[in-house]
Amino acid sequence: MTRTEAREKIVETAARLLREQGAAAVTVRAVAQAAGLQAPALYRFFEDKDALLDAVAEHVFTSYVAGKSDTAGTGDPVADLRAGWDAHIGFGLANPAVFGLLVVPGRVSPAAEAGLAVLRGRIHRVAAAGRLRVPEPRAAELVH
Template sequence: MEARPGNASRHKTRERIVEVAAQLLRTQGPHAVTTRAVAQAAEMQAPTIYRFFEDKDALLDAVAEHIFAAYVAGKTLVEDSGDPVADLRAGWDMHIDFGLTNPAVFGLLTAPGRGARSPAAAAGLEVLRARVHRVAAAGRLRVTERRAIELIHAAGTGTVLALLSVPPQDRDLGLADAMYEAMMRSILTDAPTLPADSPTAVAVAFRAVAPKLPMLTSAERALLAEWLDRACDNPTRPGTSGRPD
């Protein structure tokens, strides 16, 4: 169904407002995104903006969503290399680069309560989940997928915020590499594991593929998933087999 001319015109006007506000945000920061400044840069009357956004916060939300959605779309289009661990590292590097290149947007998305309602942020987490899932299926995770996702997300956000708190000329960009390596040591095995090496890693890998096993009924898959979740959440101590002596 084609959009009516009036709707197309409204959409175009809204896009123009968001693009102009995004430019102001990138070059001058959130304080510069005022109704008067945006209206002047977009060559329109200030009341026009209020027909699309109730206040400055609503406009900033739309701008952050616009910029971050383009970034997430780019992440989604990146082809898998065939090495899930290398793809995870590439995603980490993209995340750090985005945060340092777009400090104002990153600040908006990580503000308490604001990023939680962002569809683009949710889509970005889905990309991370998919990458972690491939690592799990390859037998390389020593923790559950959920724990790995939470650790990577928290470490990535914290690393960017820590670097942004330092003047650009004083930033130690090696911090991002050091944080990634430390985190990977806590969630990855050195190589695809055998049952005797790490029962937890095997359980995590099996859990990743269990929903796709065609020979099981839905009830059987659900029961298997429950057992594996229990095994993943209650790992044996390193160096033990999980069997009684």
């Protein structure tokens, strides 16, 4: 197993534990055991549990945002914005432990930035259709 494959296995195992049992279940020992590794092996990839949780949140959210980016619009920018909102709320409800990791004040991950870019694009399409009553940056801020 390559270093990249081992890291992916650790992150996916931790994501599964997080999804199934919550953040308290994601300990270095539990993740290592579930991944078939010795606990010290995880420290070759992650400084501590928080770094592992950050990697898990980034992994899950990156997959989610990639799916949002690929979604074709309906032609109605307001309906698309509404669908994006519903999808985001659905993601949070389906992944409460991961969502909790992502909404930590001051934490801005690459996946979160990509998600904001999708939101800004949808807001821009609403503005281009003449259906926005506030400046685009303010609308994006309000929706976010």
